[in-house]
Amino acid sequence: MEIARHWRLKAQRYGLVGEVCPHCEVKIFPPRDLCPDCGQEAREPFAFSGRGEVYSYAPVKDAPAGFEGNAPYTVALVRLDEGPLVTAQLTDLGDRQPQIGMPVEMVTRKLRSDGDRGMLVYGYKFRPSLAAV
């Protein structure tokens, strides 16, 4: 069980909360407290819109432990509208083939499960943007 480990990331996992640098205004996700651009302290929370587009993606057939129930699934790098790239699964694709450049939006879904009695970890995934359909 790793309850504290996932609990402490709840703002990131459920709300896509990162940071904005008060010095150079760059938006940061995941939060890292030191601005990756100017190197100064950046601890001001910033909630991302959850909108972005697919930078690249790949299918997973042989899933790691905890993800078997979800396989096959698609992992991707998503370029958020505010700038950062984020690693996440694509979901709700239906019959659609993912594409580089496809507009997507964040949803909250189950990420992994550790057996019948284990913890369920929830967090962000991205689905094709409804507005774009």
Added chain:
Amino acid sequence: MHDPITILGVGMTPVAEHWEISLRELALHAMRRAMEDAGEVHPQALYVANTLAPILSGQTHLGALLADFAGLNGIEAMTIEAAGASGGLALRQAWQALRAGTIETAMVIGVEKVTDRVGAGLDSALSAWSDADYEAVHGLTAASQAAILMRRYLHEHQAPADALAGFPITAHANAVGNELAMFRRAIRHEDYVRAGMISEPVNLYDAAPLADGAAAVLLGRASVARMPDRPAVRVLSTASATSRLAIHDLEDPLSLPAVAKSAERALQAAGLSPDQIDVLELHDSFSIYAALALEASGYAARGQGWQLAKDGAIGRDGQIPALTFGGSKARGEVGGATGVYQVAEVALQLQGRAGPCQIEGAQTGMAQCLGGSGATAATTILALDRGPDSS
């Protein structure tokens, strides 16, 4: 003026599914061979390169375990861990201690025992090389991460679907002559094109097979060498660097900045330019990393690395022979031991002991290994010692 640091001896096991032997026995085989090869020089310190034993074998504290098992009672010993770059990093630590003069001999042993675990547990262990909180938790795997990069590479550079075929074709062709290799069988372009997908666009031949293996390199000051008739090989320089661990944190995920820094530093310290390297051992756990590493190391412009494999430039008769014993793709992928295999292979090339894999006249060689998707890179440059006049 430093007394040169030289390779005293090397030892490697076959890369294979060694069901019958354990991690410690595998390491012992390689260490024994290296000590025999050196004329029974015994090391004063042991640097273990390993990344998977804590997860796959439930075993940490490998320094004491392996020093004890090899009969090297009482010596200083430790593990150096940096995912797939562990071997290059361990070699650098040993080299630095020798240069500092605190010891005169050191053994670097790279070992991975992966077949004690099969299935989803193995995939989880490999995911631990990425960012656990922001990559692995999303079900990202080593293969899918390579596939994300390869898809973007082919897209951005408008390269054909078979652009990377030259890497596994070269690796397999070279492994035919390596009796320690896992796959000693040449493949053809048609085989690559027809291969099944592991994680599209990464196919079976773009992904190196993970297996058990151990390689040892015994290093020491030139004055302690016991094999006077063998050409002396110097470790001219070692360098390592890091970049952001998660690929989503890189400004350009196709750029491998740690590779660029480590190659530049190592070449500069050796006083060589990329075109003065005669043999190149590249990191090809997935063929996309070999293409990106060629670009980051100064061998090709951005987006052009694949051309070197397609045009045969990295082949045995090319301008820069690479993966000369089969690389990770055909020799077999050995995780944290990779960098030690590479340096042992380069040493054999320079000494003219590479057998059917020999690249004639090779006098300089570069070995480069990557951790995970390239967040750590280690580059080692070796050269044939031409006597007291060489710098």
